[in-house]
Amino acid sequence: MAEYKLKLTEEAQQSDGRQETLDELINFMKAMEGLTMTVVTLDPEQSENWDKDDENSFDYQDYYGKEIIQQIQTHDPDTQCVVIRNIQQLPVAMAARHPDSPGWQGIGIDKRLRNEIRDMIGLDDYELEEPI
Numbered sequence: 001m002a003e004y005k006l007k008l009t010e011e012a013q014q015s016d017g018r019q020e021t022l023d024e025l026i027n028f029m030k031a032m033e034g035l036t037m038t039v040v041t042l043d044p045e046q047s048e049n050w051d052k053d054d055e056n057s058f059d060y061q062d063y064y065g066k067e068i069i070q071q072i073q074t075h076d077p078d079t080q081c082v083v084i085r086n087i088q089q090l091p092v093a094m095a096a097r098h099p100d101s102p103g104w105q106g107i108g109i110d111k112r113l114r115n116e117i118r119d120m121i122g123l124d125d126y127e128l129e130e131p132i
Contacts, residue, residue: 035080
């Protein structure tokens with residue numbers, strides 16, 4: 001499987017501030033423009049685990065991200081980007097495959113910015129599909 005790396009915006013949120021983090025997410029979305037997109041909805045258990053914030057906890061975001069990318073590469077190889085959303089239909093991460101670099105690049109979406117990012121992407125236009 002091609003390498004998948006998820007950059008977490010929570011870290012940037014603490015050090016750079018809200019606007020800088022939002023700008024980083026917007027730039028990532030701009031890079032996704034024109035790419036074939038798939039929207040994946042986590043199931044209730046995955047949604048709950050996604051936001052677990054325990055230092056000793058298993059890294060669910062990385063684990064789920066890798067699984068989702070593997071499934072997309074296997075079942076829909078034409079997909080070039082993905083928005084991962086929780087059961088509340090809020091985006092929790094985005095990932096894209098760029099021709100300039102091998103593998104997929106991903107970015108996590110801080111809880112406080114999910115409504116704004118959902119509105120920018122227009123995720124309400126995507127029907128709720130079956131969780132993976």
